[in-house]
Amino acid sequence: MDGLLLQGFFRSSAAWRVRIALNLKGIGYAQVARHLRRGEQRAPDFMAKNPQGLVPALEVPGQGVLTQSLAIIEWLEETQPGAPLLPADPWARARVRSLAQIIACDIHPIQNLRVLAYLKRELGQEGPTVDAFARHWITGGLAALEQRLATEAETGLFCHGDAPGLADLCLVPQLGNARRFGTELSPYPTILRIEAACLALPAFQQSAPDRQPDAE
């Protein structure tokens, strides 16, 4: 597949997930940065592509624009060759999706930049209180994730077996956010072991925020 254009932001963890997925599948893509702190995701030309005004959006030549990171990744999985991001067995697929959704539904949206900005601007909360709010949801989610990964037999070198997939590509960006908010990560040894395995792979290394063209 040629000509993919990813509208993203180097530090957006949802865009980061899509970068990892594309890299794991070995699919080339160009990037356009929408600087979230400058509000570039609300520019009219971008709102016309995604009325949510959120990154990522993936432009597919001749077809249109895909939005929502997990929907984009499931589409890549269903249409593109390369490394599978989900196992073949339905029960295993449900496990991987549920691990990914702990992050994508129950951690990341609550500690997202726009929510923290609301707490500051609309509710008048100070920086340390806002960071503690973010850490609360991060640690609650990571604790559940650690317990599952540490006790479920399907966990391998990665979240599911010995190849990286959908849960891993959600986990690594979430840990980036966790560190930004000063989260203590030592209670999550299985998660840290899996992160290290991911970060040994070029697909993850090349997706890192500080390797993107718009990195600050």
Next chain:
Amino acid sequence: MDGLLLQGFFRSSAAWRVRIALNLKGIGYAQVARHLRRGEQRAPDFMAKNPQGLVPALEVPGQGVLTQSLAIIEWLEETQPGAPLLPADPWARARVRSLAQIIACDIHPIQNLRVLAYLKRELGQEGPTVDAFARHWITGGLAALEQRLATEAETGLFCHGDAPGLADLCLVPQLGNARRFGTELSPYPTILRIEAACLALPAFQQSAPDRQPDAE
């Protein structure tokens, strides 16, 4: 499939989604209620099934426990006969998933009971401020959803074409939440038209909170 047991709560919109999916597919199930305001989702016997301490969880005889509503529904779609909840074409599937995820990732988690309880208890916010916080994320998400549904050619009687599916079963519970927080819904005529089409169907009627055994 016999013997399914849904651990839920009548008012949980994530459990409500799963009830609709099961009903649309014509699959029978028993329910156990975990009263969220009484903290029953944190009872040790439930935490052993889902370390997140969140509903829904679906117990499948002989296989185990599934968690995360969207992962449960994708599993039902992949393994159970009955009405399809996703279209067959990958591009169309991505559209439906992205509509569902506007709700499941970018509205519902932020206005969820546990987040609002944190604003009250930890940040000392008053009821009207907390309700306004909930409405802020609901109206932002619904506005994007309305724009897409009103302008995209794939919208039919339902969110995608003329049969109900994954996006619709996320939409109806979210509108239930919207009304609880006093959200003005008249700016969303397409959404309200689709909701009315859903509520004309027995599968949606029988899934409503006030029809559940634990309804108050």
